[in-house]
Amino acid sequence: MNYLDAGLKAWIRSPFAKACGWSLIHFLWEGVLIALMLAAVLFLCRRASARLRYAVACLALLAMPLALAITVVVSAPGRQPAPRLSPVDVTDAGSLAAVNGAAPAAQLGLKTILPSLPLLWMAGVLIFYVRSAGGWILTRRLRCAGVSAASGDWQARLDGLRRRLRISKPVVLLESCLVDVPVIMGFLRPVVLVPMGLLAGLPADQLESILIHELAHIRRWDYVVNLLQNLVEGLLFYHPAVWWVSGQVRAERENCCDDVVVNLKGDARGYAAALATLEQNRWPAHEAALAATGGSLMKRIRRLLQEPESHRASSAPVFVAALVLTSVGVAVANWQVQPAEPPRPALPMVAPSAVVTTQDMAPVSHVTEQTPARRPVQVVAQTAPPQDPAAARFAAQVSEFERTRQEKAVRGELNTPYQHWLHEDVAYIISDQERTAFQALTTDEEREHFIEQFWLRRDPTPGTPENEMREEHYRRIAYVNQHFSPGSGLPGWKTDRGRIYIVYGPPDEIESHPTGGTYRRPAEEGGGTIDAVPFEQWRYRWIQNVGENVIIEFVDPTRNGEYRMTTDPNEKDASAQAALLNGQGKTGTTVQVMSTAAPNGKAVMISIPLGSYGGHSVAVMSTITTSTRRPVQNFERTVPAGAPLFTHFIQLAPGSYRLNVVLKDTVTKAVNSDQIVFEVK
Amino acid sequence: MSSKAPDPPRPTDAELEILTVLWSRGPSTVREVHETIAVRKPTQYTTILKLLQIMAEKGLVRRDEKQRAHVYEASQPCEWTQRQLAGDLLQRAFSGSAKSLMLGALSAKKVSKEELAELRKFLDEYEKGAK
Numbered sequence: 001m002n003y004l005d006a007g008l009k010a011w012i013r014s015p016f017a018k019a020c021g022w023s024l025i026h027f028l029w030e031g032v033l034i035a036l037m038l039a040a041v042l043f044l045c046r047r048a049s050a051r052l053r054y055a056v057a058c059l060a061l062l063a064m065p066l067a068l069a070i071t072v073v074v075s076a077p078g079r080q081p082a083p084r085l086s087p088v089d090v091t092d093a094g095s096l097a098a099v100n101g102a103a104p105a106a107q108l109g110l111k112t113i114l115p116s117l118p119l120l121w122m123a124g125v126l127i128f129y130v131r132s133a134g135g136w137i138l139t140r141r142l143r144c145a146g147v148s149a150a151s152g153d154w155q156a157r158l159d160g161l162r163r164r165l166r167i168s169k170p171v172v173l174l175e176s177c178l179v180d181v182p183v184i185m186g187f188l189r190p191v192v193l194v195p196m197g198l199l200a201g202l203p204a205d206q207l208e209s210i211l212i213h214e215l216a217h218i219r220r221w222d223y224v225v226n227l228l229q230n231l232v233e234g235l236l237f238y239h240p241a242v243w244w245v246s247g248q249v250r251a252e253r254e255n256c257c258d259d260v261v262v263n264l265k266g267d268a269r270g271y272a273a274a275l276a277t278l279e280q281n282r283w284p285a286h287e288a289a290l291a292a293t294g295g296s297l298m299k300r301i302r303r304l305l306q307e308p309e310s311h312r313a314s315s316a317p318v319f320v321a322a323l324v325l326t327s328v329g330v331a332v333a334n335w336q337v338q339p340a341e342p343p344r345p346a347l348p349m350v351a352p353s354a355v356v357t358t359q360d361m362a363p364v365s366h367v368t369e370q371t372p373a374r375r376p377v378q379v380v381a382q383t384a385p386p387q388d389p390a391a392a393r394f395a396a397q398v399s400e401f402e403r404t405r406q407e408k409a410v411r412g413e414l415n416t417p418y419q420h421w422l423h424e425d426v427a428y429i430i431s432d433q434e435r436t437a438f439q440a441l442t443t444d445e446e447r448e449h450f451i452e453q454f455w456l457r458r459d460p461t462p463g464t465p466e467n468e469m470r471e472e473h474y475r476r477i478a479y480v481n482q483h484f485s486p487g488s489g490l491p492g493w494k495t496d497r498g499r500i501y502i503v504y505g506p507p508d509e510i511e512s513h514p515t516g517g518t519y520r521r522p523a524e525e526g527g528g529t530i531d532a533v534p535f536e537q538w539r540y541r542w543i544q545n546v547g548e549n550v551i552i553e554f555v556d557p558t559r560n561g562e563y564r565m566t567t568d569p570n571e572k573d574a575s576a577q578a579a580l581l582n583g584q585g586k587t588g589t590t591v592q593v594m595s596t597a598a599p600n601g602k603a604v605m606i607s608i609p610l611g612s613y614g615g616h617s618v619a620v621m622s623t624i625t626t627s628t629r630r631p632v633q634n635f636e637r638t639v640p641a642g643a644p645l646f647t648h649f650i651q652l653a654p655g656s657y658r659l660n661v662v663l664k665d666t667v668t669k670a671v672n673s674d675q676i677v678f679e680v681k
Numbered sequence: 682m683s684s685k686a687p688d689p690p691r692p693t694d695a696e697l698e699i700l701t702v703l704w705s706r707g708p709s710t711v712r713e714v715h716e717t718i719a720v721r722k723p724t725q726y727t728t729i730l731k732l733l734q735i736m737a738e739k740g741l742v743r744r745d746e747k748q749r750a751h752v753y754e755a756s757q758p759c760e761w762t763q764r765q766l767a768g769d770l771l772q773r774a775f776s777g778s779a780k781s782l783m784l785g786a787l788s789a790k791k792v793s794k795e796e797l798a799e800l801r802k803f804l805d806e807y808e809k810g811a812k
Contacts, residue, residue, distance in 0.1 A: 135778030145694040148701040149720040177759045183785035213786040
């Protein structure tokens with residue numbers, strides 16, 4: 001015991017202990033400085049995405065222990081301007097008073113407690129770490145005590161969501177009687193714990209959004225980050241700025257996960273309601289209300305509902321963050337070069353350096369807006385995963401440059417890249433609303449931003465730098481241009497096969513008859529053997545919003561490689577094709593364009609002979625579309641028995657059209673169909 | 682032993698697991714309990730049976746003997762166990778820091794009743810505004 005006591009005393013007198021003590025005191029203003037910097041950046045980036053804000057907050061938190069470490073190293077005995085060989089108390093205090101020019105009495109007070117500061121600090125750190133370790137053991141226990149496996153149904157649903165979020169690790173869903181809100185824990189074998197009865201008690205849709213939030217934590221490695229965060233908190237426990245910064249990290253982390261939910265499910269309101277319900281479910285149990293806790297949930301819900309979509313995913317220059325953090329580093333380094341100063345003069349430094357950063361920022365972001373390389377950099381700002389900013393950002397930047405290059409190669413060079421993008425790149429997948437919105441844009445900058453947002457909305461995994469949807473889309477375009485371009489010089493993406501491939505992806509099965517020839521028709525198409533023109537059948541097991549087992553047929557009646565999509569299984573019949581080309585289908589349907597000019601173009605008479613149906617009434621269903629398959633008119637009539645002919649008049653503007661007719665005998669239920677391509681001049 | 686013992690002892694971890702299944706599924710047969718637990722870790726049917734018999738003696742579960750397959754049900758609600766376990770020393774000392782180590786859609790601290798009411802009001806108003 002004596003030995004230990006002596007050792008401690010010797011340590012307290014050592015110059016290193018003094019350096020540590022001073023570092024701890026200096027960290028008081030360093031911490032404030034970093035926190036103020038963070039506050040400034042967060043204020044400037046208040047419209048930026050949560051991901052960026054989270055990354056900045058994480059960096060600031062990381063800067064805190066680094067600042068302390070640097071201070072210790074710099075003020076360690078070897079680096080001190082005048083190292084003292086014999087640490088005699090009186091001379092020490094005197095020299096410090098001389099250097100600092102502060103009141104000797106205060107110096108003396110500080111001097112007496114200074115050597116024991118590191119010890120006090122270590123004791124505090126020890127307490128915090130023991131507490132954390134105990135908490136950790138407790139959470140380990142939670143995952144095996146009082147839990148039961150969730151029903152297979154929900155586990156399967158969680159697995160489905162997990163795959164959508166591209167988490168490769170298996171995630172186990174457990175019901176626990178010991179937690180009162182859904183939580184995750186573990187990072188090698190993560191589990192999601194939900195309170196008992198929640199799976200049955202909450203609407204499936206709302207529960208799903210909560211589970212997505214939990215899975216987002218898993219995908220973003222938040223559990224590990226949170227552990228490290230706890231370590232930093234424990235290490236610098238005595239500084240309120242550390243707790244504030246840590247709180248910012250927590251808040252932005254939840255916002256990031258909220259964004260993942262909204263991006264994936266698109267229903268901010270439903271999700272907000274789910275959060276509120278969940279919070280309410282905690283109540284009836286027991287316990288009176290604790291003090292209000294700053295209303296973080298209220299803030300989150302307000303953010304979810306009131307912020308326009310653009311805030312959630314909008315990009316902000318990553319330079320702002322980099323610049324401000326670098327200036328923090330420079331400020332600290334600058335200070336370190338000078339001999340140790342007392343803490344007092346440090347605070348005024350904050351104001352000038354903050355001014356400098358804001359001044360610096362404006363020109364930089366201005367310049368980048370005009371640089372051609374702006375786009376890749378901006379995308380990086382949105383997609384860099386916050387956990388390991390430097391490395392990931394670099395990797396993302398490299399891959400982004402490559403992608404842009406590939407995209408350019410696919411698209412070729414054009415004078416109006418934006419028109420090209422609209423009418424070619426995304427012509428099939430852009431919605432009408434988006435098209436209108438894009439055409440209303442006036443500046444290239446807005447268009448660039450729109451394109452970014454367009455892909456971001458479609459990114460299946462919004463947190464990662466890759467946008468799988470965009471990559472797949474451009475792959476499809478490249479594929480169809482290579483494989484489906486007919487001899488006529490029409491690019492592959494403009495053909496019917498190209499369009500279907502781009503929109504629905506590669507089919508699950510292709511039955512190809514490139515030379516046509518004899519084809520044994522399946523019974524549901526009429527059976528028998530026909531002499532077929534070249535045709536292909538594509539089978540999709542599942543198309544969203546269309547259905548299961550979708551078969552799409554393409555025929556090539558002109559045998560030039562330009563397959564057309566058809567809905568009529570008879571069209572591959574070569575004999576029917578001959579009739580079709582004459583403008584008269586096998587049902588005898590004729591289309592006659594009148595010579596008289598009508599106000600909207602020309603009058604067209606469609607006549608269908610019904611004599612062969614004898615005394616039966618016939619249902620006539622018909623569709624007229626343009627050559628691009630835009631429907632012009634649908635009509636449906638039931639022609640009473642005995643009518644020899646059905647006629648229909650329609651006014652059509654000049655152009656080429658396609659008429660599909662289906663005739664159904666209402667008595668025998670026999671169906672006959674026809675397709676005629678005609679042109680109005 | 683009477684199953685109406687006023688205050689059954691605190692369940693062990695293994696018993697707690699079975700209780701959790703019973704709370705989650707409602708009254709269940711031994712086979713059902715075993716099936717649910719076996720999903721997570723390999724367990725013998727007889728182990729579960731024996732545990733349930735012991736728990737019935739302790740008064741943690743009730744046995745309904747009317748049917749041929751015995752149906753067990755938890756005798757205490759879930760909240761009771763939470764209170765029991767909250768008395769655990771480890772739990773008391775470290776639950777605060779354990780909460781800061783877990784991540785979830787909601788923070789570890791409850792919001793106050795006032796805030797909850799405000800939240801509801803806000804959502805309702807938003808709903809009206811949307812319509």
